[in-house]
Amino acid sequence: MNAILVAVIGMFVFFMGYKYYSKFVAERIYRLDPDYQTPAHRYKDGVDFVPTNKWVLWGHHFTSVAGAAPIVGPAIAVYWGWLPAFLWVVLGTVFAAGVHDFGALVLSVRNKGQSVGTLANKIIGQRAKILFLFIILILVLMVNAVFAWVISNLFITFPSAVLSVFIQIPLALWIGHLVYKKRGGMLLPSLFALAAMYVSAIVASKVPALQIDLPRYFGGEENIVAFGLNGVAFSFFVWIVILMVYVYIASTLPVWKLLQPRDYINSHQLIVGLAILYLGLFFSNPSISAPATNASPDVPWFPLLFITIACGAISGFHGLVASGTSSKQLNKETDARFVGYLGAVGEGLLALAAIIAVVTFFSDEASFLGAYSSFGAAGEGGLGYFVQGAGQLATGIFIPADIATTIVAIIVVSFAATTLDTSVRLMRYIISELGQEYKIKPLTKMHVATSIAVVSSAALVLLPEGPQGFGSGGYVLWPLFGTSNQLLAGITLLLITLWLKRQGRNYLITLIPMIFLMFMTVWAMIQQVFFQWSGLGEGHEMNLLLFLLGSIILAFALWILLEAIAGLRRKGTEDN
């Protein structure tokens, strides 16, 4: 099947979703009012509340939500064939992510620009706020573990990318200094930084001496280095330690020093990445070598597909961005459709490109099935195949495959690193907040909270062992990450639903995606917790860590469902 056709069909559905479905939702359900005074005008303070042009706000919203997650999920999920992943990304974006992001924005705008956490307290009650805090805590813990694993994995697979990623750090510090202390512009220095990174990438992909290849230094798989770990596993251990030290420092620095300038450079990289993928696709015109559906998977697609792809189909994290910053800057309420819905579509486009890069990479169906031989193999290798697939697409626009592969690896690592930074910082804030809530004073201290965040994340990524031994276990956390992200989306959808119900409007458009998500989450967790991780199912060993994490997530999902039932019933009687 021709890949361009698939991309065009996906884009067409996105377009129709935006043009008709979002219009219907905006006019009939959310009932946007162009004359409504948005928080940006009502509480205008020039800092947080600023009326902003819708294009600027959309761009900012999109660059804040797009990251490595909509790439990793689809790269794993194509294991079940390209069609299920494609359908879930396209339909999920149109019917779930779109109304979720858009709804979170509208809900916040109609409630003084407050964030989802505060709104949970207001709409459902104190219990919901605590539930919300714990869901975020588990989500950021998963993000830390998963993204630390993603980065280490890419560093080991693509050693030519390491140098440029590390060059980015001093460059970002320099830009931060320039902008904050000297009040300079950001555009030129950041373009210079980007150029410096890519030049070093080109040089490193041609000069092996500049490739920081830890497994080679440690003597590869045959050599036992220390603690009974071979060269590859030990490299993984070293990268995790380096990353954790780095995030400790990065997340305790003021944001303008490192995080924000890096974000700025990464926004250029997002454009570069999308351009490589889509231009490469249209110029090289590849055909899909992967099968439409995998005839004999070792793990069934239902319901795991829906938690393997979270970002790209629906992601609770978007609700945090929409209600945290974007809602305070919306100029007119009617702009919410453009910013919220189209932001979700942007993420969907990234996920669509990720699917296409992987499924066009292999020369034929047999080699695809050889690489994606099991769900475990998909988890370990998926991201690597995406990077190589994107490199292959780039040859369509005359970029040599080895250079393009290095650049795409850098892009994915940069996204993952920024996510990791932000997420460790967020975890630190949550731990402090819990410390305040429960009057545990040491937890409110920055270094105590950061240490807890970093050590627990490192433990989580190092503990589970995959089939290839130490260091390959991170992928088993991926579905758990997807699930916790879905839980967050579930609670946001619940809030929007209750709000719509109180307004006496049709709330099915958010209730149905919410029930769908919670159903998939509960089903998947029951399957995994009781039949795989408990050790009760045939051929499965007990995995205490995953069993515990899975049980917690399952309990949270059931909790949300109970809150939903209680909320809907309670309001039902009040409204009558």
Add this chain to the structure above:
Amino acid sequence: MGFKDFLKLYDEILRQGHRTEILRELRDEDDLFFLLLYSEMLGLPNPVSFYTLELYPYMLEKFHDWHKRMGMEKSPLSGFRCC
């Protein structure tokens, strides 16, 4: 839209997040400056109050935002024409 306009829009998009953060940091510095400026009225001795007095008329509007940000609905200073 010309190339220049496009570049301007692009820069504005990327700048959006940083703008807020930088303004917040600057505002924190300003707040400290305000505290110093009005320290005499709050009972803290200020050796340069004679000079800062001259700044008051220019600061009135900002003063209102400041005391609201500091969690005081009404002006904390008596004998000072604010809300």
